[in-house]
Structure formats: C-alpha cells, structure tokens
Amino acid sequence: MELLKIYECLCDRTRLRVLNLLSQGPLCVCHFQEILREPQVKISKHLAYLRARGLVEVERRGKWMIYELPGKPSRELKANLACLQDCAREEGIFRRDLERLGKLDLTCTPVKATSGATRNCC
Amino acid sequence: MELLKIYECLCDRTRLRVLNLLSQGPLCVCHFQEILREPQVKISKHLAYLRARGLVEVERRGKWMIYELPGKPSRELKANLACLQDCAREEGIFRRDLERLGKLDLTCTPVKATSGATRNCC
DNA sequence: GATACATATTCCTTTGCGGGAATATATATC
DNA sequence: GATATATATTCCCGCAAAGGAATATGTATC
Numbered sequence: 001m002e003l004l005k006i007y008e009c010l011c012d013r014t015r016l017r018v019l020n021l022l023s024q025g026p027l028c029v030c031h032f033q034e035i036l037r038e039p040q041v042k043i044s045k046h047l048a049y050l051r052a053r054g055l056v057e058v059e060r061r062g063k064w065m066i067y068e069l070p071g072k073p074s075r076e077l078k079a080n081l082a083c084l085q086d087c088a089r090e091e092g093i094f095r096r097d098l099e100r101l102g103k104l105d106l107t108c109t110p111v112k113a114t115s116g117a118t119r120n121c122c
Numbered sequence: 123m124e125l126l127k128i129y130e131c132l133c134d135r136t137r138l139r140v141l142n143l144l145s146q147g148p149l150c151v152c153h154f155q156e157i158l159r160e161p162q163v164k165i166s167k168h169l170a171y172l173r174a175r176g177l178v179e180v181e182r183r184g185k186w187m188i189y190e191l192p193g194k195p196s197r198e199l200k201a202n203l204a205c206l207q208d209c210a211r212e213e214g215i216f217r218r219d220l221e222r223l224g225k226l227d228l229t230c231t232p233v234k235a236t237s238g239a240t241r242n243c244c
Numbered sequence: 245g246a247t248a249c250a251t252a253t254t255c256c257t258t259t260g261c262g263g264g265a266a267t268a269t270a271t272a273t274c
Numbered sequence: 275g276a277t278a279t280a281t282a283t284t285c286c287c288g289c290a291a292a293g294g295a296a297t298a299t300g301t302a303t304c
Binding site: 028029030040041043044045047048062063064065 | 249250251252253
Binding site for chain 2: 002003004007008010011012013016075076079080083084086087088090091
C-alpha cells in the first residue's frame with residue numbers, strides 16, 4: 001500500500017475519528033452516527049472513501065453494514081494506525097469518542113438477544 | 123500540535139519527500155531542487171506550507187535558506203516523523219531521494235572551503 | 245407487495261489546494 | 275549602484291474534495 005494514499009485518508013477529521021473508533025473493533029454506520037453526531041451522508045461518504053482505498057473492510061449483517069479495519073493490513077498501514085491510536089489518546093475529541101463508544105457498547109445487544117434492545121447491529 | 127494538522131502536511135508527495143530528506147539533516151532550497159528535480163516555486167511553496175504549520179524551521183545563511191525539522195518537536199510530530207522515516211525506507215521514490223542526497227553531500231563543500239566548490243550553502 | 249429501516253449514491257455548490265508564469269525581495273559581488 | 279544568485283510571493287487556472295438535499299438501493303417485517 002502506497003504511503004501517500006494512507007496519509008490522504010488520514011487528513012480529514014471525520015476519517016481520523018472513524019479510524020480511531022475502529023481501532024477498538026468493528027462498528028456499523030448507525031453507531032458512527034451516534035458517536036460522532038454527524039449526518040448519515042457524511043459518515044457514509046467517508047466510509048466509502050476509506051473503503052475505496054483499502055483502509056477499511058465491510059460486511060453486511062442484515063440491514064446493517066459492519067465496518068472494520070483490514071484483516072491483513074500492510075506494514076505501513078499497521079504502523080500508521082498504531083501511531084494514530086497512540087497520538088489520539090492525547091486529544092480531547094478522540095478520547096470523548098472512545099468514551100461514548102464505551103457507554104454505547106453497554107446497551108448494545110447482540111443479534112441473538114430476545115427483545116427490548118434498541119439496536120442489534122453489532 | 124494538533125494531529126490533523128500533521129496529517130494535512132503529510133498528504134502531499136512533495137512534502138513527504140521533503141520531510142524524508144530532512145530526517146537526515148538540514149538542507150537548503152537549491153538542494154531540494156536538485157534532489158527532487160522539481161521547479162523552485164513548487165519547492166518553495168511546499169516549504170512555506172510546512173513552515174506555516176510548524177513542521178519545519180528556517181534559518182538564513184547568506185543567500186541561502188536552510189530548512190530543518192523543529193528542534194523541539196511535539197510528541198505527536200516525533201512519532202509521526204519516525205513512522206514516516208521507517209515506512210519511506212520501503213518505497214522506491216524515497217530511497218532514491220536519499221541516495222541522491224548521499225551523493226550530493228560528497229561534493230558539497232562547507233562554507234569555510236577555499237575554492238572550486240559549486241555550492242557552499244550547507 | 246407495502247412499509248419501515250439502514251445505508252449508499254447522485255447532484256449541486258463551495259472551497260482549498262496544487263501547479264506554473266511572472267514578479268518581487270534579499271543578499272553577495274563587482 | 276549595477277548585476278547575479280537564491281528564494282519568496284502574487285496571480286491565475288483547474289481540479290478534487292467536502293458538505294448537504296434529495297433520491298435510490300437493499301433488507302426485514304407485516
């Protein structure tokens with residue numbers, strides 16, 4: 001993977017937030033919307049951008065699209081994602097995103113759950 | 123230093139090449155021109171871009187402007203420059219730049235040299 | 245098959261950036 | 275001070291990308 005392409009993906013705030021969240025595990029679009037508090041079209045387009053360049057992978061689960069980091073990242077990508085994760089810890093916006101993600105996961109019920117769950121995408 | 127600003131500086135090929143060269147030490151504009159083989163205006167403008175965002179520092183020496191990486195880089199910048207330097211080793215264009223830099227340094231005579239030097243900027 | 249939900253895509257506008265030609269500025273040399 | 279050299283800046287153009295409204299697509303449910 002070409003180094004420049006990686007940095008082109010990293011030079012937008014929304015995409016940085018997305019990748020920071022994905023460092024914790026897969027996520028669906030609706031959760032990105034909740035955590036980032038950005039309109040659906042914005043999230044979708046940045047995810048498409050990242051996908052077209054191989055920074056994320058997608059898998060459909062029912063109505064939901066689950067995004068995650070590549071299973072076999074290149075050396076350069078792995079290094080840069082690690083660097084991002086490390087640096088993001090020191091910036092408020094990224095920390096807040098991770099906090100919101102943590103709270104969300106507590107109320108997030110898996111697919112096999114019986115009832116009462118507001119979401120069951122991931 | 124804001125993380126996004128760093129990545130905005132890294133998302134252009136010319137700037138990546140400049141920063142990769144600077145990881146070896148200070149350089150003047152004319153040397154960038156020779157190594158990168160790009161027009162002067164292009165080099166100057168990217169250096170101005172990097173300077174405005176604190177990624178490089180400048181010092182005038184006679185007719186020449188000597189650019190170098192910040193003396194006291196932030197934690198994020200240091201981490202990302204190290205990552206870049208590491209990854210750049212695996213990409214042809216950056217390796218070739220470093221090779222040209224090495225050859226150049228051999229013929230580059232310091233300021234105190236007596237005569238015959240084609241350059242004495244750095 | 246009609247409806248609701250989750251997500252993607254299209255169309256449009258605006259903006260910032262990269263590139264180059266020309267010009268300006270600063271310094272050294274004569 | 276005239277000239278040459280090194281570098282910066284201005285002006286212009288073209289393009290890609292970001293953002294949003296509206297619409298399309300795919301899936302589950304009834």
